[in-house]
Amino acid sequence: MQADTWQGQVPFGMSKSILVTGGAGFIGSHLVRRLVSQHPTWHIINLDALTYAGNLENCADFAQAPNYTFAKADITDAAALEAVFAQYNPTDIIHLAAESHVDRSIEAPMDFVLTNVVGTVNLLNAARKYWAGAFEGKRFYHVSTDEVFGSLHQPGTFFTETTAYDPQSPYSASKASSDHFVRAYGNTYKLPVILSNCSNNYGPNQFPEKLIPLMINNIRTGKPLPVYGEGINVRDWLYVEDHAIAIERIFLDGNLGETYLIGGLNEWKNIDLVHHLCQLMDRKLNLTEGQSAKLITFVKDRAGHDLRYAIDPAKLQRELGWQPTVTFEQGLEKTVDWYLANGPWLESVTSGAYRAYYDKQYQTA
Ligand code: NAD
Ligand code: DAU
Numbered sequence: 001m002q003a004d005t006w007q008g009q010v011p012f013g014m015s016k017s018i019l020v021t022g023g024a025g026f027i028g029s030h031l032v033r034r035l036v037s038q039h040p041t042w043h044i045i046n047l048d049a050l051t052y053a054g055n056l057e058n059c060a061d062f063a064q065a066p067n068y069t070f071a072k073a074d075i076t077d078a079a080a081l082e083a084v085f086a087q088y089n090p091t092d093i094i095h096l097a098a099e100s101h102v103d104r105s106i107e108a109p110m111d112f113v114l115t116n117v118v119g120t121v122n123l124l125n126a127a128r129k130y131w132a133g134a135f136e137g138k139r140f141y142h143v144s145t146d147e148v149f150g151s152l153h154q155p156g157t158f159f160t161e162t163t164a165y166d167p168q169s170p171y172s173a174s175k176a177s178s179d180h181f182v183r184a185y186g187n188t189y190k191l192p193v194i195l196s197n198c199s200n201n202y203g204p205n206q207f208p209e210k211l212i213p214l215m216i217n218n219i220r221t222g223k224p225l226p227v228y229g230e231g232i233n234v235r236d237w238l239y240v241e242d243h244a245i246a247i248e249r250i251f252l253d254g255n256l257g258e259t260y261l262i263g264g265l266n267e268w269k270n271i272d273l274v275h276h277l278c279q280l281m282d283r284k285l286n287l288t289e290g291q292s293a294k295l296i297t298f299v300k301d302r303a304g305h306d307l308r309y310a311i312d313p314a315k316l317q318r319e320l321g322w323q324p325t326v327t328f329e330q331g332l333e334k335t336v337d338w339y340l341a342n343g344p345w346l347e348s349v350t351s352g353a354y355r356a357y358y359d360k361q362y363q364t365a
Contacts, residue, residue: 010043010091014067017043019090021075021123022097024048026206027143029058031094031244036062038248043067045088047081048097049074052352057345058205075119078126085130094141094251095123098175101209102147105171106303116174117181124185135192141251142182144197146236146263147172151306158312159197161259168304192256196247199263199311203240203331204338208346211235212332215274216339217346219281219292229301231271234308238264239331242324249320263311264324271296277332284336 010017018035022028023046035044048054050072062068071088073080075097098116099105105112120142127140149159150166167176179195186193202212215225246262254260268276278292285292316322326334339346 010089013041014043015041016091017045017088018092018094019045019047019084019088020094020096021047022054022095024050024054024056024058024070025096025100026053026058026203027201027240027243028096029205030203030240031096031247032059032068033062034241034244034248036065036068040067043069045069045071045084045090047071047073047075047084051099053100053207055205055349057348075122076114078122081122081126082129085126089130091137092139092141092251093123093127094143094247095120096143098178099171101207102169102171103209103302105169105174109170109174112170112174116171117177120178121181124181124191128185128189128191131191135190138192139251139256140182140185140191140193141247142179142193142195143247144179144195145172145175146197146199146261146309146311147306148176148179148197149309152308152310158310159261160312161261161315168306172306186257194250194254194256195259196250196254197259197261197311198243198246199236199238199309201240201243202237203335204342205345206240208350211270211273212237212277212335213339213346215277216281216336217350219278219285219295220340220343220346223295224297225274225278225292225295226297226299227271227274228299228305230298231269231274232307233270233305234267234310235270235273236263236310237266237268237273237328237331238262238324239326239328239334242326242331245325246316246322249322250316253320255319260316260320261311261313262316262322263313264328265311265313266324266328267308267310277336280332280336284340 023032032046071084073084099112148165148167149163150168165176167173182193185191206213208214208217250260281292
């Protein structure tokens with residue numbers, strides 16, 4: 001939609017203007033697709049800085065939708081954020097923009113402080129200023145991670161909404177800090193906040209630095225499959241569209257001021273998951289059984305590597321009736337099929353070619 005037709009107002013015929021941050025990234029693009037298609041009277045403004053992880057190709061199929069607008073802005077830039085608020089006057093915010101990769105946080109922690117902490121506080125300040133105490137009907141939804149709870153060591157234990165925070169990596173410390181700021185603004189300024197913490201996502205459009213797309217891409221190109229340490233760490237995997245559905249449910253019907261944990265009760269030891277993926281890839285690529293697994297290479301462990309994450313999603317299931325719609329078998333097959341059908345996407349994001357293209361296209365936006 002043309003921005004100048006709705007300067008500072010909810011556009012005519014629309015019931016909401018929802019600012020989604022990070023909508024050109026992995027989870028954000030799936031969420032925006034769902035909101036744009038399921039809620040034609042909601043105007044979705046996708047605010048994204050288009051970092052290495054943000055890619056407008058992820059939004060190409062809904063870019064022309066009448067209830068969708070893209071706004072290039074960096075959440076670390078308070079003035080740019082204020083300009084977006086002044087122009088689009090959002091009724092709600094769903095905040096996903098973040099630096100999201102643990103290994104990068106170990107290399108460059110300050111990037112995580114700036115985007116995840118300072119950027120979140122900038123967004124809270126902008127919401128506070130522009131909503132000016134008129135909070136009725138508004139929501140500031142902060143999307144967070146289960147990593148804020150640290151690492152589980154006792155078998156059979158799970159993270160719940162009451163688990164104490166114990167972040168162990170610069171990434172999880174920055175997300176924990178942002179969660180604390182969101183709750184503090186809810187308490188202090190009565191900002192209408194709501195939060196969720198989700199387990200590991202997988203699915204189409206995930207940047208191939210994360211475990212599952214990295215392994216798929218490396219099998220596809222015959223490169224080693226780097227398994228950290230002994231591969232004994234456990235993650236709880238959820239298909240990305242089921243995370244998007246959970247966010248939609250919480251946004252619609254969750255209780256303000258509360259937190260919801262999202263997970264699909266689907267724990268895998270890394271090495272088992274990689275073997276499982278290798279078998280699937282052998283089948284999909286018509287390789288001899290066991291061929292992909294020959295690429296598995298054990299490498300130096302991640303510093304401070306969390307042993308196990310596992311979510312108890314009982315509150316979300318009980319109060320909001322959410323359940324995953326996709327089994328792990330179905331989700332993994334859809335994911336592999338998508339990556340195998342989208343070789344050019346993989347090549348462009350790994351070469352960085354898309355960066356030059358979009359930097360040029362949006363330099364004056
Ligand atoms: P991603 O890295 O794929 O995408 C992040 C998006 O944020 C990109 O489009 C990027 O351009 C944008 N962005 C980064 N810095 C920005 C800035 N300064 N200003 C504006 N935009 C900026 O991340 P993801 O995996 O889709 O994760 C999205 C959110 O969900 C994050 O907050 C993350 O912590 C959380 N989360 C992720 C997972 C997971 O498994 N991936 C699980 C639970 C929670
Ligand atoms: O739990 C939610 C979190 O899941 C999100 O908040 C993060 O944004 C997301 O990146 C993810 O964090 P992880 O560190 O768990 O994901 P990653 O895909 O990087 O790694 C998954 C596991 O696989 C982890 O135990 C490390 C291991 N691993 C990862 C890579 C990239 C390897 O063994 N080899 C690898 O090359």
